[in-house]
Amino acid sequence: MTEAPTLAVDAMGGDHAPEAIVAGLEIAAERHPEMRFLLVGDAARLEPLLGRFQRAAKSAEVRHAPDVIGDEMKPTAALRMRNASMRIAIDAVAGGEAAGVISAGNTGALLTLAKIVIKTFPGIDRPAMAAVGPSERGDVIMLDLGANVSCDVRNLIEFAVMGEVFARIVLGLTAPTIGLLNVGSEEMKGGEQLREAAELLKESPIGPQFRGFVEGYDIAAGTTDVIVTDGFTGNVALKTGEGALKLVRGLLRQVFESSLSARLGYLLARPALDRLREWLDPRRYNGAVMLGLNGVVVKSHGSTDAEGFAHALDVAMDMVLHGFNDAMRAGLARMERFSDTGGHKEADGGQPLAAAL
Amino acid sequence: MTEAPTLAVDAMGGDHAPEAIVAGLEIAAERHPEMRFLLVGDAARLEPLLGRFQRAAKSAEVRHAPDVIGDEMKPTAALRMRNASMRIAIDAVAGGEAAGVISAGNTGALLTLAKIVIKTFPGIDRPAMAAVGPSERGDVIMLDLGANVSCDVRNLIEFAVMGEVFARIVLGLTAPTIGLLNVGSEEMKGGEQLREAAELLKESPIGPQFRGFVEGYDIAAGTTDVIVTDGFTGNVALKTGEGALKLVRGLLRQVFESSLSARLGYLLARPALDRLREWLDPRRYNGAVMLGLNGVVVKSHGSTDAEGFAHALDVAMDMVLHGFNDAMRAGLARMERFSDTGGHKEADGGQPLAAAL
Numbered sequence: 001m002t003e004a005p006t007l008a009v010d011a012m013g014g015d016h017a018p019e020a021i022v023a024g025l026e027i028a029a030e031r032h033p034e035m036r037f038l039l040v041g042d043a044a045r046l047e048p049l050l051g052r053f054q055r056a057a058k059s060a061e062v063r064h065a066p067d068v069i070g071d072e073m074k075p076t077a078a079l080r081m082r083n084a085s086m087r088i089a090i091d092a093v094a095g096g097e098a099a100g101v102i103s104a105g106n107t108g109a110l111l112t113l114a115k116i117v118i119k120t121f122p123g124i125d126r127p128a129m130a131a132v133g134p135s136e137r138g139d140v141i142m143l144d145l146g147a148n149v150s151c152d153v154r155n156l157i158e159f160a161v162m163g164e165v166f167a168r169i170v171l172g173l174t175a176p177t178i179g180l181l182n183v184g185s186e187e188m189k190g191g192e193q194l195r196e197a198a199e200l201l202k203e204s205p206i207g208p209q210f211r212g213f214v215e216g217y218d219i220a221a222g223t224t225d226v227i228v229t230d231g232f233t234g235n236v237a238l239k240t241g242e243g244a245l246k247l248v249r250g251l252l253r254q255v256f257e258s259s260l261s262a263r264l265g266y267l268l269a270r271p272a273l274d275r276l277r278e279w280l281d282p283r284r285y286n287g288a289v290m291l292g293l294n295g296v297v298v299k300s301h302g303s304t305d306a307e308g309f310a311h312a313l314d315v316a317m318d319m320v321l322h323g324f325n326d327a328m329r330a331g332l333a334r335m336e337r338f339s340d341t342g343g344h345k346e347a348d349g350g351q352p353l354a355a356a357l
Numbered sequence: 358m359t360e361a362p363t364l365a366v367d368a369m370g371g372d373h374a375p376e377a378i379v380a381g382l383e384i385a386a387e388r389h390p391e392m393r394f395l396l397v398g399d400a401a402r403l404e405p406l407l408g409r410f411q412r413a414a415k416s417a418e419v420r421h422a423p424d425v426i427g428d429e430m431k432p433t434a435a436l437r438m439r440n441a442s443m444r445i446a447i448d449a450v451a452g453g454e455a456a457g458v459i460s461a462g463n464t465g466a467l468l469t470l471a472k473i474v475i476k477t478f479p480g481i482d483r484p485a486m487a488a489v490g491p492s493e494r495g496d497v498i499m500l501d502l503g504a505n506v507s508c509d510v511r512n513l514i515e516f517a518v519m520g521e522v523f524a525r526i527v528l529g530l531t532a533p534t535i536g537l538l539n540v541g542s543e544e545m546k547g548g549e550q551l552r553e554a555a556e557l558l559k560e561s562p563i564g565p566q567f568r569g570f571v572e573g574y575d576i577a578a579g580t581t582d583v584i585v586t587d588g589f590t591g592n593v594a595l596k597t598g599e600g601a602l603k604l605v606r607g608l609l610r611q612v613f614e615s616s617l618s619a620r621l622g623y624l625l626a627r628p629a630l631d632r633l634r635e636w637l638d639p640r641r642y643n644g645a646v647m648l649g650l651n652g653v654v655v656k657s658h659g660s661t662d663a664e665g666f667a668h669a670l671d672v673a674m675d676m677v678l679h680g681f682n683d684a685m686r687a688g689l690a691r692m693e694r695f696s697d698t699g700g701h702k703e704a705d706g707g708q709p710l711a712a713a714l
Contacts, residue, residue: 035512184596235572246577268621
């Protein structure tokens with residue numbers, strides 16, 4: 001690894017690449033001038049762009065990649081694109097040149113390539129996608145958001161550990177609380193698997209931070225800092241919440257255009273409304289993280305602009321600069337020691353965390 | 358059954374019973390003076406209330422019930438409460454005295470009692486909870502919302518049939534469109550079960566209305582009129598969306614109280630903002646329906662007021678007056694004929710709809 005902390009950036013992924021990528025880099029480079037960036041993509045397009053963005057130019061080194069993985073390409077096809085910008089950026093992490101990678105390109109390809117090339121973190125069975133969102137009580141992190149459509153007890157416990165570490169290291173919380181997403185029907189709550197995961201979390205070293213089951217309401221209420229769920233439910237919940245916020249944004253726009261006095265009212269309330277809009281701005285929450293890999297992997301929305309991409313870069317930089325993976329190692333070791341000494345069940349095959357199950 | 362269409366009303370369920378129940382009945386009775394109500398509960402409390410609500414008094418007959426099923430009571434315990442208001446109201450449906458029942462009480466108890474006493478509709482494997490909510494393109498109905506934590510292919514198809522009938526009969530749509538809720542991760546969409554349900558729906562008589570998979574975003578976007586999912590996912594999605602809307606309502610309140618000019622702005626935009634608030638008012642969507650039973654069963658939120666309970670009564674009245682269960686019978690017969698003649702799989706045990714699977 002080079003001396004300075006380095007992020008590999010897929011300059012060709014996303015709807016507005018490479019312009020929005022380099023413009024976002026310009027913003028992020030100002031925030032963290034100590035970071036170095038490996039900007040991977042079509043050199044003939046990137047070099048002139050860097051001429052226009054001087055801070056990005058100072059912090060970044062261009063690495064040419066002749067190919068781009070398309071948004072519609074299947075992960076299996078993407079795997080064969082060895083000269084694609086995303087692949088070369090991921091290779092830089094696997095080779096130790098960069099501590100992390102960020103892409104606004106094809107999500108499935110990024111997840112698959114990262115898993116195969118960068119590989120899963122020791123002690124983790126399956127990586128998870130996580131994202132931060134707004135709530136009444138501050139930022140909330142939810143995982144998994146779709147990396148694993150079905151999950152077992154071990155996966156859910158690993159998600160809790162990874163989410164707890166993320167909330168401490170990136171959100172800066174001292175003892176983040178954790179909730180396990182369940183349904184609230186009085187008659188039948190969740191399944192056997194959720195009950196078992198809850199029992200194990202209660203007894204684990206993060207037990208004091210575990211608040212038991214939470215419901216859909218609790219996500220926006222911010223009842224816990226970390227929301228743990230399987231990838232199917234998490235994906236639906238994330239998109240349902242985003243859809244509801246989008247609906248209200250559209251309706252508010254209509255409200256304030258509906259009459260002259262409403263327009264005037266908007267002007268009067270504008271500073272406060274702008275703060276609200278900013279607070280709910282999807283760009284402020286851009287950057288889904290793939291946790292559980294041997295390196296930092298961040299996925300930006302493909303449709304975001306420079307500001308949004310800069311935010312995703314912030315997330316990646318925070319993880320690298322605050323030593324996310326070292327904290328993960330410590331968090332997992334703590335769980336492992338618990339399973340070794342607490343020993344409520346025998347190890348099922350030598351996998352560190354599996355011993356806790 | 359009595360000549361006039363009759364609804365049995367559990368007068369003792371919910372946080373504000375029996376006052377809010379009778380006050381809601383007063384509103385509903387005005388809308389549908391042809392409906393009759395069997396008001397089940399503590400006669401000593403109900404009779405004086407009816408003295409204050411004259412339209413309700415004209416449309417309702419009181420039936421005394423000495424007991425009440427508490428909100429925290431387990432369904433198994435509720436089953437033994439044979440003199441509870443909810444039970445006597447449900448018995449009135451089973452006995453043919455009433456076409457439907459409505460309660461703002463214990464959800465789990467209502468679901469369990471209704472299933473056991475009123476029984477499942479012929480040809481339906483499992484009843485489902487459904488509710489209507491707002492979207493960019495008008496009202497959307499989603500099911501299951503928690504009656505069945507895990508569902509199989511047959512259940513999902515039955516939910517589609519029941520949701521389609523509801524959207525036609527109660528929402529008044531001519532050919533409602535149907536979507537199957539799935540995740541959008543490029544790498545791995547849904548499971549085997551979702552793919553199989555989608556294939557079967559495509560080939561079925563409601564195939565032309567089936568739009569395939571939809572995602573969380575599509576609920577608030579109103580991409581389809583009916584959203585079909587398992588009870589776990591549906592419960593989480595419903596509550597996540599409600600939570601997001603509640604978050605924005607609270608934030609807007611803060612915005613308009615944040616300064617003098619914002620307060621003035623609110624006053625100017627107020628007529629339009631009030632229309633928006635009314636449109637998103639949870640009371641307007643109060644009344645979850647339990648579809649797939651031998652009678653109309655509607656669950657009101659326990660915390661709602663008279664206006665909200667009146668809306669839940671509207672849903673129940675619409676289902677009774679528009680012959681929801683007759684339409685269900687026709688809808689199921691259509692599916693059955695399809696399975697008999699289309700015959701892509703053999704019947705697995707004589708259950709009508711099972712033949713389609």
